[in-house]
Amino acid sequence: MRPGGRTARNTEAVLEATLTELGTRGYAGLTVERIATRSGVHKSTIYRRWGGVDGLLSTALARSGTGSWRPPQTGALHTDLLALLHRVTENFTSEREGPVATAAIAAAFESARAASALHDFFVDQHGRSAVVVEAAIARGEVPAGTDGREVVRSAVAPIYYRLFVSREPVTDADVELAARVATEASIAGLFCPVD
Template sequence: MTSDTKSPGSSRPGGRTARNTAAVLRATLDELGEHGYGALTAERVATRSGVHKATVYRRWGGVDGLLSAALEWSTTHAWEPARTGELRADLYGLAETVVRGFTDAPERDVSAASVAAAFASPEVAAALRVFMADRHARAAVVVADAIDRGEVPADTDAHEVVRAAVAPVYYRLFVSREPVTEADLRRAADLAADAAARGAFTAGPASSSRA
């Protein structure tokens, strides 16, 4: 992570420092969701969190530092994918989770604004990459389960399977700006699961010989 800010609770768990850190980073995400990256300021965050402006500047240095630390903080929150016992269904669940994250209030505003901020700030972009890597690593457990069940080859790249399942969703959400239907989610999951079963995400002959 580009920010050297310690995550909430890493210093004096339950103490004033941890509470203030959590308040500031939560306020950062709330302000981002309500007003967008362009209107995000350290002053707004300080007012909303109840933490003195001088403290906010001293610890995080400004908007990009605040948002980077807030994204890092988000990786400490508990989340794991639903596991149904079938890769196809699990990948559908992941794709559906992505859609909900960008369409359901109140999370949708923060999610969309974080992506927009990453286009404007290299520091935030680096932090978002770390956040997404964390989510991919957690989601990859569904592919590990599929390997254990023999649904896909043992050397399948779990992260690439996850990316293949959710990439069409991100395309519709952020590039073509089309509605994402249940049929779209099922198609993406089916294609990723079928390709994984055929060895498309391995380093073996099946992947190296495909057109």
């Protein structure tokens, strides 16, 4: 192993090129050869180090999850979830991170490695996002013992469902409804394992 110097520079160049390619051509047009040309790193080097597009997406996704992002806190669960859902929606239409997550979801259908990376990514996301539920518990807004991860899943699921399963547009009303359902269900204590 020799992680420094040129190897590190190549890693940066290749992952950078991967993000740019995803932003312009999308997942369908993602090609190792094109990434090689854009990054200046030879095709065979990329295949040797990452194995293919699934490996590139997996590492790119893992990197994007290493940040120290925290969900915004507004003082009420409903508005917290609303802000979270708006961020998710925008995240998938944004320039840089969006195409990576979308491509990773697509790649997970073809590659076990990408599926594993995707799983880890969302486990991390759930944990970070669940903070807003902890705050709601602390405020006495929802019952103690409420499963924050489950609340987050329930809130975001309809958004992803519309985007990638039923392929329906996501409107502000849809976001509002998803946040409200998750909020009211939390208040009602539906997300308490020992109810």
